[in-house]
């Protein structure tokens with residue numbers, strides 16, 4: 001799909017990268033790249049990206065490495081991130097020789113200037129004409145259409161795959177915020193550990209993620225579901241099925257979920273009381289893929305003592321907000337991070 005949009009928003013996430021123009025989300029691809037490594041010639045070549053690369057994980061010869069170039073919301077492998085961004089930009093805009101977009105790309109709150117610089121350089125080298133950065137929470141708030149231009153407080157919690165961000169915003173800026181470098185992938189790992197300890201069966205991250213999405217929950221549920229998955233016996237190494245119930249997944253997720261709720265509480269604690277009282281009136285917006293975990297709204301409502309609700313566009317609000325921000329530069333200028 002080649003469109004001649006001049007301005008693009010990009011949400012460079014740990015698990016998914018999304019690109020949108022002012023009208024619509026143009027693509028959503030896993031932030032995964034498959035690289036063929038020629039050790040003799042010391043060269044690396046991208047063989048697949050996005051969905052195609054993710055489907056190759058664990059099914060390819062040793063000469064091909066399937067990697068996530070972002071970890072916990074920040075670039076862990078610069079070259080691969082840049083290759084991925086350039087591939088995605090060409091997919092939405094056609095050959096970049098003819099058309100170089102102006103982009104706004106999201107970064108987690110509280111990343112270092114070196115980490116911000118890496119994102120800026122990567123997206124510029126990928127073929128942008130001009131690039132601006134926006135904090136993930138600010139972009140999310142714009143994408144959700146929260147009234148953040150007013151002097152009253154609004155709170156957004158973003159539960160991503162690699163990081164969790166909580167922020168209170170007013171007057172188009174972030175008043176208080178915190179980022180925990182842990183998210184959905186850590187929830188998957190907690191399920192892997194639980195199944196290994198309880199049943200002596202080893203499962204992979206994708207299987208753990210399926211359990212989380214299909215039967216998992218943040219708090220105990222009235223209707224218990226169950227699911228059988230295939231694993232590998234820790235002792236014999238042979239395949240062994242194991243059936244898990246919702247209650248077990250809830251138990252497995254408690255520790256990482258506690259770290260998430262504590263991060264959100266700390267943000268409220270350092271927010272001025274006047275703004276907290278606005279948040280109490282308005283509620284707390286939850287977004288990111290983790291917002292889809294059953295009962296996460298109940299868990300946050302209970303631990304914060306403030307009603308928390310799932311937004312209508314939890315997966316796309318950041319990229320939609322980023323592209324919106326391009327048209328609001330005069331009011332946002334003070335708030336956007338400098339490179």
Ligand SMILES: Nc1ncnc2c1ncn2[C@@H]1O[C@H](COP(=O)(O)OP(=O)(O)OP(=O)(O)O)[C@@H](O)[C@H]1O
Pocket residue numbers: 012013014015016017072073159160161162163164183184185209212213287288289290291292293294315
């Ligand atoms: N129904 C669901 N229940 C629980 N978790 C879910 C569900 N759907 C998606 N997720 C999780 O959401 C995460 C991906 O969310 P998202 O796309 O917001 O992350 P990201 O933007 O790539 O990461 P980050 O913002 O942390 O860099 C994955 O860990 C995925 O397992």
Ligand SMILES: [Mg+2]
Pocket residue numbers: 011012013014136160161288318
């Ligand atoms: Mg995200």
